[in-house]
Amino acid sequence: MPTKQIKVFVVDVQNKVLLPTTPRRARKLLNTKRAQVLQVMPFTIKLNRIVNNPIGSFTYGIDDGAKYIGIAIINEYTKEVVFQGEIRLRQDVSKKLLQRAQYRRTRRTRNLRYRTRRFSNRKQMTPFPSIRQRKDSIIRLLKDMMKRINIVKVIVEEGIFDTSSMAAGRKLYGKEFQQSEYEGKNWRAKVLWRDKYQCQHCDSTNDLRAHHIRWRKDGGTYRVSNGITLCEKCHIALHKGLWQLNIKPKFFQYPMWLMQGKKYLREQLKILGMEVEVVYGWMTAFWRKQIGLDKSHSNDAISMVCKTYSPKINSLNWFIMPRRTKVWENNPSKTCTEKNGFRHFDIVKSKHRTRGIVIGSIRSLRARAITLRTSFADRFTVSYKKTKLIQRPNGLVYLMG
Ligand SMILES: [Zn+2]
Numbered sequence: 001m002p003t004k005q006i007k008v009f010v011v012d013v014q015n016k017v018l019l020p021t022t023p024r025r026a027r028k029l030l031n032t033k034r035a036q037v038l039q040v041m042p043f044t045i046k047l048n049r050i051v052n053n054p055i056g057s058f059t060y061g062i063d064d065g066a067k068y069i070g071i072a073i074i075n076e077y078t079k080e081v082v083f084q085g086e087i088r089l090r091q092d093v094s095k096k097l098l099q100r101a102q103y104r105r106t107r108r109t110r111n112l113r114y115r116t117r118r119f120s121n122r123k124q125m126t127p128f129p130s131i132r133q134r135k136d137s138i139i140r141l142l143k144d145m146m147k148r149i150n151i152v153k154v155i156v157e158e159g160i161f162d163t164s165s166m167a168a169g170r171k172l173y174g175k176e177f178q179q180s181e182y183e184g185k186n187w188r189a190k191v192l193w194r195d196k197y198q199c200q201h202c203d204s205t206n207d208l209r210a211h212h213i214r215w216r217k218d219g220g221t222y223r224v225s226n227g228i229t230l231c232e233k234c235h236i237a238l239h240k241g242l243w244q245l246n247i248k249p250k251f252f253q254y255p256m257w258l259m260q261g262k263k264y265l266r267e268q269l270k271i272l273g274m275e276v277e278v279v280y281g282w283m284t285a286f287w288r289k290q291i292g293l294d295k296s297h298s299n300d301a302i303s304m305v306c307k308t309y310s311p312k313i314n315s316l317n318w319f320i321m322p323r324r325t326k327v328w329e330n331n332p333s334k335t336c337t338e339k340n341g342f343r344h345f346d347i348v349k350s351k352h353r354t355r356g357i358v359i360g361s362i363r364s365l366r367a368r369a370i371t372l373r374t375s376f377a378d379r380f381t382v383s384y385k386k387t388k389l390i391q392r393p394n395g396l397v398y399l400m401g
């Protein structure tokens with residue numbers, strides 16, 4: 001495997017984004033004082049003059065998952081990945097909202113024996129904050145990366161399958177998929193999803209097939225109601241006539257909250273002036289296998305951009321953590337204090353007696369030691385003495401994988 005040429009991001013003196021460069025060239029510019037370090041993670045340099053070099057155009061791929069979001073930034077012209085990573089999503093949002101609602105309820109109903117109780121008088125937010133937060137972290141990373149690279153197009157995975165009419169899909173994906181292929185694969189993804197990836201005859205979860213209840217040769221259609229999930233064994237036996245199908249397929253309904261999240265993300269991307277292309281999960285998996293990449297969130301994001309070619313990967317695998325944006329101004333117990341010059345979320349470099357050099361983001365500042373979030377552990381204890389500050393992040397915490 002060829003060695004990676006990790007790219008260094010470049011902006012000019014007016015913060016105009018330029019094409020990323022090689023570490024060698026960046027070092028030369030820094031040594032001759034023609035540039036200075038703007039940010040350590042991801043490494044970005046700022047030139048001391050105005051430059052009119054070509055800036056290139058990059059595509060941002062998003063693999064939208066529940067716990068992680070895979071991200072890849074690719075130069076489609078040079079077929080090169082300049083940034084890839086995973087956003088680690090906050091999992092505490094819905095819990096915190098419930099807790100807040102309960103606090104409010106007790107606060108309002110306390111000492112109010114003679115008044116009718118008031119609750120659930122708040123306007124429902126669309127999409128729900130727990131979903132909105134997920135989409136917002138995608139936008140936050142995109143906005144942050146736009147400060148160092150020219151992103152013009154976004155490819156987003158909108159769930160596992162296309163819920164819109166087949167006609168729309170046919171138009172869009174005629175190039176990569178034949179109409180019948182698109183219809184068949186999308187139908188299969190829908191049927192399997194509706195049946196919760198379980199054989200409807202024996203509950204097996206292996207080697208699943210989508211079976212046409214009314215066979216294709218008898219005029220059976222690609223409607224979800226004409227499909228049922230069966231494992232390979234049951235499927236073969238059914239076609240041999242060894243058992244009769246008398247199960248009714250379940251009703252297919254796509255959850256409302258998923259739709260709202262998608263719509264919200266698309267609107268936000270439009271505000272940023274992005275060209276948006278929509279793909280579906282089954283396509284991503286298909287392309288990833290075609291390129292021959294392993295299954296991972298960032299590889300999925302790469303696959304949905306590249307589709308048919310395998311790119312040069314000139315990036316580390318990053319872990320990105322969105323910070324909670326809430327600022328506690330009026331609550332003295334919640335203000336973040338500095339300890340020995342460190343703050344929460346600071347990115348630090350530390351020497352550990354067994355692991356050597358460790359880079360991480362501060363999780364807690366205890367009396368005698370610091371705990372870090374690193375790419376390999378969620379809680380890693382290091383000493384104050386052997387720790388040095390690298391960067392104080394704003395909204396997003398970048399960690400090297
Ligand atoms: Zn079965």
Ligand SMILES: [Zn+2]
Pocket residue numbers: 210211212235239
């Ligand atoms: Zn069949």
